Amino acid sequence: MTLALLRPALPSNAGATQQFTTxxxxxxxxxxxxxxxxETPADAQIASHRLMLRAGMMRQESAGIYAWLxxxxxxxxxxxxxxxxxxxxxxxxxxxxxxxxxADLWRESNRYxxxxxxxxxxxxxxxxxMLYGPTNEEMITxxxxxxxxxxxxxxxxxxxIQWKFRDEIRPRFGVMRGREFLMKDTYSFDLxxxxxxxxxxxxxxxxxxxxxxxxxxxxxxxADTGPIGGDLSHEFIILAETGExxxxxxxxxxxxxxxxxxxxxxxxxxxxxxxxxxxxxxxEMHEAARFEAEVPEAKRLSARGIEVGHIFYFGTKYxxxxxxxxxxxxxxxxxxxxxxxxxGVSRLVGGIIEASHxxxxxxxxxxxxxxxxxxxxxxxxxxxxxxxxxxAYAALTAAGxxxxxxxxxxxxxxxxxxxxxxxxxxxxxIGPRGLKEGKAEVxxxxxxxxxxxxxxxAIARLAEGAFSHG
RNA sequence: CGGGGCGUGGCGCAGUCUGGUAGCGCAUCUGCUUUGGGAGCAGAGGGUCGUUGGUUCGAAUCCAGCCGCCCCGACCA
Numbered sequence: 001m002t003l004a005l006l007r008p009a010l011p012s013n014a015g016a017t018q019q020f021t022t023x024x025x026x027x028x029x030x031x032x033x034x035x036x037x038x039e040t041p042a043d044a045q046i047a048s049h050r051l052m053l054r055a056g057m058m059r060q061e062s063a064g065i066y067a068w069l070x071x072x073x074x075x076x077x078x079x080x081x082x083x084x085x086x087x088x089x090x091x092x093x094x095x096x097x098x099x100x101x102x103a104d105l106w107r108e109s110n111r112y113x114x115x116x117x118x119x120x121x122x123x124x125x126x127x128x129x130m131l132y133g134p135t136n137e138e139m140i141t142x143x144x145x146x147x148x149x150x151x152x153x154x155x156x157x158x159x160x161i162q163w164k165f166r167d168e169i170r171p172r173f174g175v176m177r178g179r180e181f182l183m184k185d186t187y188s189f190d191l192x193x194x195x196x197x198x199x200x201x202x203x204x205x206x207x208x209x210x211x212x213x214x215x216x217x218x219x220x221x222x223a224d225t226g227p228i229g230g231d232l233s234h235e236f237i238i239l240a241e242t243g244e245x246x247x248x249x250x251x252x253x254x255x256x257x258x259x260x261x262x263x264x265x266x267x268x269x270x271x272x273x274x275x276x277x278x279x280x281x282x283x284e285m286h287e288a289a290r291f292e293a294e295v296p297e298a299k300r301l302s303a304r305g306i307e308v309g310h311i312f313y314f315g316t317k318y319x320x321x322x323x324x325x326x327x328x329x330x331x332x333x334x335x336x337x338x339x340x341x342x343x344g345v346s347r348l349v350g351g352i353i354e355a356s357h358x359x360x361x362x363x364x365x366x367x368x369x370x371x372x373x374x375x376x377x378x379x380x381x382x383x384x385x386x387x388x389x390x391x392a393y394a395a396l397t398a399a400g401x402x403x404x405x406x407x408x409x410x411x412x413x414x415x416x417x418x419x420x421x422x423x424x425x426x427x428x429x430i431g432p433r434g435l436k437e438g439k440a441e442v443x444x445x446x447x448x449x450x451x452x453x454x455x456x457x458a459i460a461r462l463a464e465g466a467f468s469h470g
Numbered sequence: 471c472g473g474g475g476c477g478u479g480g481c482g483c484a485g486u487c488u489g490g491u492a493g494c495g496c497a498u499c500u501g502c503u504u505u506g507g508g509a510g511c512a513g514a515g516g517g518u519c520g521u522u523g524g525u526u527c528g529a530a531u532c533c534a535g536c537c538g539c540c541c542c543g544a545c546c547a
Contacts, residue, residue: 413507
């Protein structure tokens with residue numbers, strides 16, 4: 001059976017290049033659900049929160065809990081997909097664990113009582129103690145130990161993208177610090193610390209590539225390893241004025257390019273070393289004396305940052321407590337060495353906006369933009385203008401540019417303002433005035449530059465991404 | 471959880487001090503005129519003033535409890 005048979009028939013304008021999964025169909029605004037707000041909501045304090053509300057991306061349903069409206073949902077899907085692709089590329093294998101877990105599982109690791117009020121505890125109809133998972137180390141360890149017994153069963157690198165809940169004392173900043181949040185979590189299982197280090201390095205590199213694809217400059221910073229010790233814990237921080245904590249680093253790290261296409265089965269140590277040789281630390285780990293000694297004054301960067309990823313080797317903490325052991329070649333049985341590697345997917349939506357917006361609205365990096373091109377019909381109902389817009393819509397859809405066509409009756413000013421607000425990378429503006437000479441305008445959201453071109457030329461150049469510049 | 475603040479049409483707010491039966495802007499609907507950067511005029515609809523109780527002839531307004539939300543702090547991806 002081919003999967004294609006299971007797929008509903010696509011509308012004819014969906015194009016012949018349709019791939020297996022369509023995460024993001026094109027859209028006509030008249031059919032969409034985009035409740036934009038002209039006025040700024042009073043509760044929102046930071047730019048990303050304000051803009052997400054104004055752009056109709058999400059709606060608060062409770063403190064720190066949000067409904068993802070269509071536009072926000074598309075961005076969330078795009079980010080998830082990029083994260084997924086980079087995990088797959090690094091050799092991690094996707095699965096999906098439930099949100100609700102049993103308290104007994106957490107008693108095994110002694111974390112049920114240790115976790116405190118951040119854990120949302122639930123009782124089911126049989127009075128069984130359950131919880132909404134704040135993380136999944138226990139569960140993945142339980143899964144691993146159920147099936148894996150031999151040194152031949154490792155290494156394993158498993159991940160899932162799932163919602164979590166932490167009952168934060170004070171949720172704030174919209175999705176940046178919600179109680180419910182979407183996380184990608186990878187867990188590694190290895191025979192020994194050397195194996196775990198190899199897994200760690202894979203994730204280290206995969207994270208650099210992931211954040212680069214998301215249009216972010218993320219800097220790995222040495223993080224506290226707690227009782228485990230060692231050097232195997234890094235936070236990945238993006239720089240933004242509204243960052244939650246202060247960070248200090250060598251400024252060369254910010255512009256260092258991502259490793260890109262590497263052999264994940266090869267030795268990645270040198271690539272990691274390149275990135276960890278220069279000074280980089282969050283407030284908690286900062287040593288002013290070392291910073292001044294190691295970094296020339298002109299290169300000292302102190303800024304505010306947002307943590308978007310965290311990788312961590314924790315040895316046998318859970319495998320010990322939960323008896324996740326494998327038999328080694330010498331016949332002995334030992335707990336596996338584990339690590340966990342998180343990316344805050346929903347937080348990234350806010351993080352990207354913090355890093356990329358202006359006074360008019362969001363400026364999406366192309367890779368995560370909810371739509372690739374916004375087509376603005378300046379006079380809906382005018383036969384020629386409608387026809388030109390339909391043509392552009394069909395062509396850009398076929399080219400995989402995922403256009404959003406504003407075919408509403410709103411006035412031009414309002415349409416421009418909405419397009420700027422929702423931050424699509426390119427706007428194709430089509431109206432009767434330009435059309436008289438066969439022309440349309442392309443506006444690049446990021447730079448504000450406008451190009452007046454022949455309509456066909458504009459469509460062709462947008463279709464091939466000719467206006468892109470990083 | 472400690473400190474502070476706010477709950478009044480969908481959104482943003484005034485009215486509360488000094489009690490007398492609810493108002494403004496935006497949005498929505500209708501009509502006309504407009505139409506290349508958030509239009510104009512005319513008209514219309516929409517609110518048990520978070521909730522419960524108390525004081526009073528009378529409560530959005532005064533008092534008490536509760537609920538929700540926001541900000542600062544401690545906490546955190």
